[in-house]
Amino acid sequence: xxxxxxxxPAAQNPTEDFLIHARGLVKRFGDFTAVxxxxxxxxxxxxxxxxxxxxxxxxxxxxxxxxxxxPTSGVLEILGLDPRRDGPRIRARLGVCPQLDNLDIELTAxxxxxxxxxxxxxxxxxxxxxxxxxxxxxxxxxxxxxxVEPLSGGMKRRLTIARAMVNQxxxxxxxxxxTGLDPQARHLVWExxxxxxxxxxxxxxxxxxxxxxxxxxxxxxxxxGGRIVAEGSPRELIERYxxxxxxxxxxxxxxxxxxxxxxxxxxxxxxxLPDRVLLYVDDGDEATAEVHRRSLSPAxxxxxxxxxxxxxxxxxxxxxxx
Amino acid sequence: xxxxxLPRLISFEGMSRRAASVxxxxxxxxxxxxxxxLVSGFLEPVLYLFSIGVxxxxxxxxxxxxxxxxxxxxxxxxxxxLAAAAMTGALSETTFNFFGKMKFVRLYEGILxxxxxxxxxxxxxxxxxxxxxxIYSVAFVVIxxxxxxxxxxxxxxxxxxxxxxxxxxxxLGMAVSTIIRSWQDFDLIxxxxxxxxxxxxxxxxxTGYPAVLRWLVEVTPLYRSVDLxxxxxxxxxxxxxxxxxxxxxxxxxxxxxxxxxRMERQLCK
Ligand SMILES: Nc1ncnc2c1ncn2[C@@H]1O[C@H](COP(=O)(O)OP(=O)(O)OP(=O)(O)O)[C@@H](O)[C@H]1O
Ligand SMILES: [Mg+2]
Numbered sequence: 285x286x287x288x289x290x291x292x293p294a295a296q297n298p299t300e301d302f303l304i305h306a307r308g309l310v311k312r313f314g315d316f317t318a319v320x321x322x323x324x325x326x327x328x329x330x331x332x333x334x335x336x337x338x339x340x341x342x343x344x345x346x347x348x349x350x351x352x353x354x355p356t357s358g359v360l361e362i363l364g365l366d367p368r369r370d371g372p373r374i375r376a377r378l379g380v381c382p383q384l385d386n387l388d389i390e391l392t393a394x395x396x397x398x399x400x401x402x403x404x405x406x407x408x409x410x411x412x413x414x415x416x417x418x419x420x421x422x423x424x425x426x427x428x429x430x431x432v433e434p435l436s437g438g439m440k441r442r443l444t445i446a447r448a449m450v451n452q453x454x455x456x457x458x459x460x461x462x463t464g465l466d467p468q469a470r471h472l473v474w475e476x477x478x479x480x481x482x483x484x485x486x487x488x489x490x491x492x493x494x495x496x497x498x499x500x501x502x503x504x505x506x507x508x509g510g511r512i513v514a515e516g517s518p519r520e521l522i523e524r525y526x527x528x529x530x531x532x533x534x535x536x537x538x539x540x541x542x543x544x545x546x547x548x549x550x551x552x553x554x555x556x557l558p559d560r561v562l563l564y565v566d567d568g569d570e571a572t573a574e575v576h577r578r579s580l581s582p583a584x585x586x587x588x589x590x591x592x593x594x595x596x597x598x599x600x601x602x603x604x605x606x
Numbered sequence: 607x608x609x610x611x612l613p614r615l616i617s618f619e620g621m622s623r624r625a626a627s628v629x630x631x632x633x634x635x636x637x638x639x640x641x642x643x644l645v646s647g648f649l650e651p652v653l654y655l656f657s658i659g660v661x662x663x664x665x666x667x668x669x670x671x672x673x674x675x676x677x678x679x680x681x682x683x684x685x686x687x688l689a690a691a692a693m694t695g696a697l698s699e700t701t702f703n704f705f706g707k708m709k710f711v712r713l714y715e716g717i718l719x720x721x722x723x724x725x726x727x728x729x730x731x732x733x734x735x736x737x738x739x740x741i742y743s744v745a746f747v748v749i750x751x752x753x754x755x756x757x758x759x760x761x762x763x764x765x766x767x768x769x770x771x772x773x774x775x776x777x778l779g780m781a782v783s784t785i786i787r788s789w790q791d792f793d794l795i796x797x798x799x800x801x802x803x804x805x806x807x808x809x810x811x812x813t814g815y816p817a818v819l820r821w822l823v824e825v826t827p828l829y830r831s832v833d834l835x836x837x838x839x840x841x842x843x844x845x846x847x848x849x850x851x852x853x854x855x856x857x858x859x860x861x862x863x864x865x866x867x868r869m870e871r872q873l874c875k
Contacts (some may be wrong), residue, residue, distance in 0.1 A: 313875070352718050352874050372620075372721035380719040387711040390635040399634055401629040403720035405620075451720075 302361075303328050303455050303486050304349055309358035311344045311510075318344040320510035321358065327479045328454075331477075331487040333497045334503035335592070336602055340507040343383050346459045348382050349488065361456065376404060378449030379394070383490075385440045385458040387432045393443055394419060394428040397450050404447040404451040411450075422476060438469030444544040445473065449480070456480065458489040462496060474499055484532040494592035518592055525598045527552050529568040533561045533575065533582040543580065551572050555597060608829035621729075623724045629729025631717075636738045647698065648742050651691040652749060658809060659683035660753075669811065673811070673842040684755045686808040688746050688764065689771055689831040694799070695739035696772040700779030701795055708783065714758070714873055724873060725866035732862070739772035756839045764838045771831040774854040776855055777861025778827065784868035802828040825870055 304326035311319035326332045334342045347353035348360060351367040351374050356601055362374045388396050394415050400410035405421040419425045427435060435443065441461065445463070448456055461477065462470040470493075477500060481487055491497050497504050499519045506514040506521070514521055535543050536600035540561050547554055551565030566569040568587025575582065663679030670676050707713040714727055732778075735842075747761040781796065805812075806828035812820045823829050834850035837843045 324780060350719055352715075354874065372723060375719060376721045378719075379655065382719070383716070384712075386716040388631070388635075388710055390740060391631075395634055399627075399631045400716075400720065400793065403717060404628055405627070405721070447716075546810050 301327060303363055304332075304488065305359070305361040306360040307350075309345070309348065309355065309360055310356045311341070311348060312356045317510055319348070322507070322510075322512050324505065324512075326455075326488055328486055329481075329484050330502045331481050331489070331500050333501035334488075334490040334507055335494075335497055336490075336507035337492075337493075339509075341510040342579050343459055344510075345507075346383075346457050346490060350457050351375050352489075355385055356470055357572075362522050376451065377454050379451065379453035379456040381444050381448045381458045381465075382454070383462055384442045387440060387443060387447070389432045392431055393424055393435065396432065397445060397447055398583060401450045406451065414450055414452075416445070418449055420444045421449070423472065425505060438465045438472075441465060441469070442476075444474065445476065445585040451511060453485065455486045455488060458487065460490055460492065463492065470496075492594065496590055497558075506596060507600050512594070513599045519597045520591060522590050526564050526594040528590060530588055530590050530594055531563040531565060531568050531571050531575070532584075532586040532588070533563065534559065534578075534584045535561070536583045546578060546580055547575065553598075562594070562597070564590070611737075615779055618672055621726055625729035625733065628722065628727050629733045632731070632734040644738070644741060644771075646835040647738075648691075648745050650694070651687040651742070651746055654690075655680070655684055655687050655749070658685070671836070671842055672811070672813070673837075673840075674848075675842050677841060680753070681755050681840065682811075682836070683809060684750050684753075685764070685836040686806070686832045688743060688750070688768060688839075689828065689835040690803050690806075690808060691742045691746055692739050692768040692771040693775045693828055693831065694801070695742045695780045696735045696776035697795075697799060699735035699738055700731060700776045701783050702728075702792060704780055705783040705786070705789075705792075707733075708869070708873070713845060714869070718873055724869035725862070728777075728780055728862055728865045728869060731743055731780065732773060735776040735779075736769055736772050739776075740769065743768040743772075750839070757841075760796065760841060766833055767838055769829075769832050770851065770854050770858075771835070774827060774857040774861065777858045777865060780865035781861040781868070784865055784872065804825055804869065807832050827854065830854060 302325045303461060304324060306322060306324040308321045308323065309319060310317065322345065324345075334345060336342050337507065344353065348355050348367070349362060351362065351371040354368060363377055365374050367374055388399065390546055397415035397418055398408070398411040401414060402408070406414070416425070416428070419428050422445060424439060424446070425443055427439060432440065432443070441464075443456070445461065448458070458477070462473050466475065474476050474496070477487060481500075487500065489500065503515070503517055504521070505512045509521060514525065533543070533547075537543070540559065541556050544554060544562055546558050547561060547563065550571050551563045553564040555562040555564070572585055572587055575585070649870055659680040663683065666679045668676050671681045671682075712723075717727060718724065743765055747756070747764055750756050751758050751761050786792075786795075805823055806826055807823060808828075812823040812829070815823060828854045830850045834847050834854070837847045
């Protein structure tokens with residue numbers, strides 16, 4: 285990979301430090317409010333995540349940042365510019381991987397990249413060079429001359445990510461980059477995104493996967509119903525909104541709620557889900573022992589370390605299923 | 607002065623460059639199968655020319671033009687077929703194909719994430735339709751010259767006219783495509799196109815129609831196109847052709863404006 289533009293010397297103006305700066309950002313569709321006044325600051329070189337259930341407003345936010353959807357109100361500055369006025373100039377420096385692949389099905393994998401490069405005004409020869417390099421980068425060199433249709437979902441996703449890199453962007457926006465990929469493909473994508481980050485590219489991504497957020501994001505916000513309900517590093521969020529460990533209990537019963545009372549007092553908090561009960565505790569083994577002392581016999585017990593998933597559940601009251 | 611003008615020039619330069627990149631994208635989709643589409647689009651006006659212009663023309667004899675000049679029927683019909691071919695060529699790219707790219711394969715959503723703007727996509731697609739239209743037109747005027755239906759010099763003058771016709775209909779086609787909602791609506795467009803083809807002074811001079819109908823025909827874009835090309839082809843140009851040109855330019859500007867605005871509204875929600 286070509287070296288990417290590195291961070292400029294610290295700016296005098298504090299907002300210039302933020303590649304993305306939003307205050308009270310609102311997006312309405314008719315009288316429905318999809319994004320309801322969010323504040324976001326993304327620094328150069330960081331990996332920033334938007335986490336949230338379906339319909340939280342993640343994609344709406346990403347599209348505003350990508351300058352393809354005008355904000356209804358609020359302040360939005362990207363790379364120090366105003367998307368309403370400087371859309372083309374901003375987009376020239378962004379890479380976008382949308383939630384749904386919109387690759388050009390009439391072209392081959394390589395042509396998808398070269399053609400896209402031309403939209404950025406990149407010369408033919410250079411476009412060709414970058415295309416080959418990027419196909420290599422996302423391990424699609426063998427499929428360079430294949431049309432898009434026969435590529436697997438994971439390959440299409442990787443091609444879309446490669447396409448987002450063709451203009452050597454300073455910021456890459458990734459809307460659910462690994463949704464629907466098998467574990468192997470996901471790990472490959474993570475590894476590539478991590479490499480981009482090391483090259484100094486700023487990553488902004490949305491995800492439903494907690495492990496993805498924990499792996500990739502330096503900082504993230506949890507969105508729900510168009511608002512930001514929490515913000516911090518993955519570690520901070522876990523410390524603030526969860527306990528050290530979590531015990532998952534499954535009972536052989538239609539209604540897990542019946543057991544809530546009997547578990548009362550174990551650990552800090554308890555969450556009843558349709559198929560299991562979660563105990564938020566400091567010591568999983570100790571809590572498990574207490575469950576057995578109360579002569580309850582769950583069909584399965586799992587004591588594990590607390591994760592972002594638990595934070596998420598606590599904040600939005602929902603499990604993440606996609 | 608320079609500093610005032612230069613940024614505008616650069617942005618214009620950027621605009622045409624970005625529009626050209628959209629045209630270039632279409633060029634790289636060209637595969638062997640596309641030549642079938644091209645040939646069939648070219649064949650249609652040629653078949654009409656021979657069956658009606660030459661065939662039926664033998665029964666009809668000569669026609670008197672508004673300018674007073676008298677020409678053979680094939681000479682009368684051929685320029686109309688050329689104008690109609692320019693219309694068809696432009697519309698086939700900017701209705702069916704454009705609609706599919708915009709609403710079904712979401713091609714433009716991908717493009718709009720780059721510096722390319724909606725109006726530049728519209729311009730690029732229009733330029734593409736012109737390339738296709740020009741291929742039809744060149745082939746057709748060659749036939750006209752070979753059949754001695756016009757002179758080589760007049761044929762050359764007709765080519766820019768067919769480009770203008772293509773731009774006007776292409777812009778109109780794109781504007782309509784941003785308005786219609788489903789594939790079924792294309793049957794309506796096809797019907798309208800055929801009605802234009804039959805009644806725009808193509809096969810009969812509208813002077814024979816009742817006053818209202820004649821007036822109606824004379825405001826349609828294809829009539830103005832036929833009028834322009836026929837005057838060039840028969841060497842009878844006058845002030846009326848300036849009106850034709852102005853009409854087609856206005857239509858092109860209107861179509862492009864509507865298409866650009868509506869694309870922006872639909873794609874950049
Ligand atoms: N173009 C639109 N017109 C009307 N409503 C819209 C439009 N786009 C999004 N919405 C609505 O805005 C809300 C937020 O949608 P958005 O796509 O931003 O959510 P999301 O967080 O990305 O969800 P997901 O995880 O399912 O991708 C949803 O209720 C959606 O129905
Ligand atoms: Mg989304």
